[in-house]
Amino acid sequence: MSSSLTHKPAWQALMQHAAELRSSHLAELFAADAGRFDSLHRTFGPLLFDFSKQRLDARTLPLLFDLAAEQGLAEHMSELFSGAAVNPSEGRAAMHWALRLPAEHGCVLAGEDINAQVQAQLQRMDDIVQKVRSGQWRGATGEAITDVVNIGVGGSDLGPLMVTEALTDSRPANDSPLRVHFASTMDGSQVSQLLGGLNPHATLFIISSKSFSTIDTLSNAATARGWLERELGELPGLLACHFIGVSAAAERMMEWGIAPANQLALWEWVGGRFSLWSAIGLPIALSIGMAGFRELLAGAHAMDEHFRQTPWADNLPVLLGLIGIWNTNMLGINAHAVLPYDGRLKELPNYLEQLEMESNGKSVNLAGDTVDYATCPIVWGTIGPNAQHAFYQLLHQGTEPVTCDFIVPARRYREAQHSLAVAELRAQHELALANCLAQSRLLALGDAAVEDADTLPRNRRYRGNQPSSTLLLDELTPYSLGALIALYEHKVFVQSVIWEINPFDQWGVEMGKRIAVDALACIRGDIKRLPGADASTAGLLARIMAGSA
Numbered sequence: 001m002s003s004s005l006t007h008k009p010a011w012q013a014l015m016q017h018a019a020e021l022r023s024s025h026l027a028e029l030f031a032a033d034a035g036r037f038d039s040l041h042r043t044f045g046p047l048l049f050d051f052s053k054q055r056l057d058a059r060t061l062p063l064l065f066d067l068a069a070e071q072g073l074a075e076h077m078s079e080l081f082s083g084a085a086v087n088p089s090e091g092r093a094a095m096h097w098a099l100r101l102p103a104e105h106g107c108v109l110a111g112e113d114i115n116a117q118v119q120a121q122l123q124r125m126d127d128i129v130q131k132v133r134s135g136q137w138r139g140a141t142g143e144a145i146t147d148v149v150n151i152g153v154g155g156s157d158l159g160p161l162m163v164t165e166a167l168t169d170s171r172p173a174n175d176s177p178l179r180v181h182f183a184s185t186m187d188g189s190q191v192s193q194l195l196g197g198l199n200p201h202a203t204l205f206i207i208s209s210k211s212f213s214t215i216d217t218l219s220n221a222a223t224a225r226g227w228l229e230r231e232l233g234e235l236p237g238l239l240a241c242h243f244i245g246v247s248a249a250a251e252r253m254m255e256w257g258i259a260p261a262n263q264l265a266l267w268e269w270v271g272g273r274f275s276l277w278s279a280i281g282l283p284i285a286l287s288i289g290m291a292g293f294r295e296l297l298a299g300a301h302a303m304d305e306h307f308r309q310t311p312w313a314d315n316l317p318v319l320l321g322l323i324g325i326w327n328t329n330m331l332g333i334n335a336h337a338v339l340p341y342d343g344r345l346k347e348l349p350n351y352l353e354q355l356e357m358e359s360n361g362k363s364v365n366l367a368g369d370t371v372d373y374a375t376c377p378i379v380w381g382t383i384g385p386n387a388q389h390a391f392y393q394l395l396h397q398g399t400e401p402v403t404c405d406f407i408v409p410a411r412r413y414r415e416a417q418h419s420l421a422v423a424e425l426r427a428q429h430e431l432a433l434a435n436c437l438a439q440s441r442l443l444a445l446g447d448a449a450v451e452d453a454d455t456l457p458r459n460r461r462y463r464g465n466q467p468s469s470t471l472l473l474d475e476l477t478p479y480s481l482g483a484l485i486a487l488y489e490h491k492v493f494v495q496s497v498i499w500e501i502n503p504f505d506q507w508g509v510e511m512g513k514r515i516a517v518d519a520l521a522c523i524r525g526d527i528k529r530l531p532g533a534d535a536s537t538a539g540l541l542a543r544i545m546a547g548s549a
C-alpha cells in the first residue's frame with residue numbers, strides 16, 4: 001500500500017482546506033464575490049475555460065500548485081517533451097506532441113529525425129487524400145471512390161470518428177461527395193449493416209490498427225474482404241485498389257495483403273488513444289481535406305506550446321488537471337460528466353472515456369504499490385441537450401455528487417453545407433447556448449438560481465452545489481478542436497503525475513482478450529469444457545451451445 005502521497009504536506013494542506021470549504025455552498029461563494037468569474041476564468045487562443053462554478057476559492061489554486069510542485073510536475077513535463085521513456089511498463093516514449101510539430105521544427109532523438117518521419121507520412125497521407133478526393137483513385141473495376149470505411153477500434157476508431165463528425169461543417173466548399181463511415185464492433189453488426197448499403201466498386205477500406213493484431217479489427221477486415229471478393233470476383237488489383245493499411249506493424253500488413261504502396265506508418269511512441277494526429281487520422285483528412293487536417297494539428301501544437309511555456313496559474317491543462325484532482329481527491333467526487341452543447345460533438349464523450357479512463361483508471365503506482373487514494377473518476381456523457389431529457393434528473397436531484405464539463409462554441413457561422421437557412425441554424429444554436437448556461441447555473445446555485453424556490457415542495461427543489469467547468473470555444477473549427485483535444489490529453493498527463501501512475505499503458509484490457517480464446521474454442525466446439533470455468537460461465541456456455549437462452 002502506498003500512502004506517501006496522502007501524507008505529503010501539500011496533500012494534507014489541501015485536505016484541511018477542503019474541510020474548511022466544504023460547508024460553503026457555491027451560491028454563497030458567488031454571492032460573496034462579484035468578481036468570481038473575472039478571477040476564475042482563463043483564456044487561450046480560441047478557448048475560454050471558466051472554472052468559477054467549481055467549489056474552490058482564491059486559496060485553492062496555490063495549494064494545488066504546491067502539490068504539483070511536490071510531485072515534480074515541471075520535471076515530468078520536461079521528460080514528456082524530451083522523448084524520454086515516460087511509459088516504463090512498455091519501455092516507450094509518448095510523443096503524440098511530435099505528430100503536430102510544424103515542419104520546420106527539428107526533433108532528433110537517438111540519432112533519428114523524428115519530425116522528418118512524421119512529415120513524410122503526412123505527405124503520403126496528402127497524396128492519398130488528393131487522389132481519393134479528386135476521383136483519381138479508382139476501384140478495381142475503374143469506378144471513382146464514393147465511400148470510405150474506416151475499420152478500427154479503440155484509439156483507431158474513437159478519435160477519427162469523433163473528429164470527422166465534429167468537423168462536418170469544415171469540409172471545403174465545392175467538396176467532393178466522399179462519404180466516410182466507421183465500423184468497430186467485433187460482432188460484425190456495424191460492418192454488415194454498412195456493406196448492405198454500399199457499392200463495392202466504389203468503396204475504399206482503411207484498416208486502422210496500430211498493432212495490426214486486434215481481433216475486432218481483423219475480423220471486420222476479413223468480412224469486408226470476403227464481401228468485395230464475392231461482389232467483384234477475385235480481381236488482381238482488388239486489395240491494392242480497395243484497402244489501405246495504417247499501422248506500426250508493416251510486416252503484419254504485408255502478410256494480410258497490403259503492399260507497401262498502400263501502407264501508412266505510425267510508431268511505437270504513439271499511444272493508440274493519442275494517435276488521431278498520425279495517419280490514424282486519415283478518415284478525418286479524407287473528410288475535411290489535408291489543409292483542414294493540418295489546421296487541426298496546428299491547434300493541438302499551439303496547446304502543446306501553451307502547456308509547456310505558460311505559468312501554471314494561467315495554464316489551461318494544468319488548471320483543468322489540478323481542479324480534477326481537487327474534485328476527486330479532496331472533495332471525494334468520483335463521477336464526471338462530459339456535456340457538449342453541440343450535436344457535432346456527439347462522439348466527444350466516448351472519445352474522452354477512453355482517453356481518461358484507459359489512461360488513468362489505474363490502482364497501482366509507478367513504484368508498483370497499490371494506491372490508497374482515488375484515481376480517475378467514472379467519465380461518461382452525451383450531448384448535453386439530450387442528456388437534459390435523460391440523466392440530468394440525477395445531476396439535479398440524485399444523491400451522487402457529479403462534476404461536469406460543459407463544452408460549447410460561442411458562435412456558429414459556417415452553415416454553407418446545410419440545407420437549413422443560416423438564421424434557422426443560428427436560432428437553434430442560441431437555444432442550445434441558453435440551455436447550457438441555464439443548466440450549469442442551476443447545478444451550481446440550486447434554489448438560489450430562482451426567485452420563488454422556497455414556495456416549492458421539497459421534490460421540486462434543487463440543492464445545487466454540483467461543480468462544473470465551462471469550456472467555451474470561439475467556433476468549432478479544426479484549429480479550436482485540435483486545441484481542445486490536446487487540452488484534455490495534457491490534463492490526463494497532469495493528473496497521472498499527481499497520482500504517480502503511468503497513463504500510457506493499458507494492461508487492464510489484456511487478460512480478458514486472453515481468456516476469450518478458450519471461451520471461443522468452447523463455443524466453436526473445439527474443446528468440450530472451459531478449463532476452470534465458474535458456475536455462471538459454465539451455465540451460460542451450456543445454454544449458448546444448446547442454442548437457446
Ligand SMILES: O=P(O)(O)OC[C@H]1O[C@H](O)[C@H](O)[C@@H](O)[C@@H]1O
Pocket residue numbers: 153154155156208209210211212213214217272273358506509
Ligand atoms: O490500434 P490497435 O492496435 O488495433 O488497438 C486498438 C485498441 O485496442 C486495445 O485493446 C487498447 O485497449 C486500445 O488502447 C487500443 O486503441
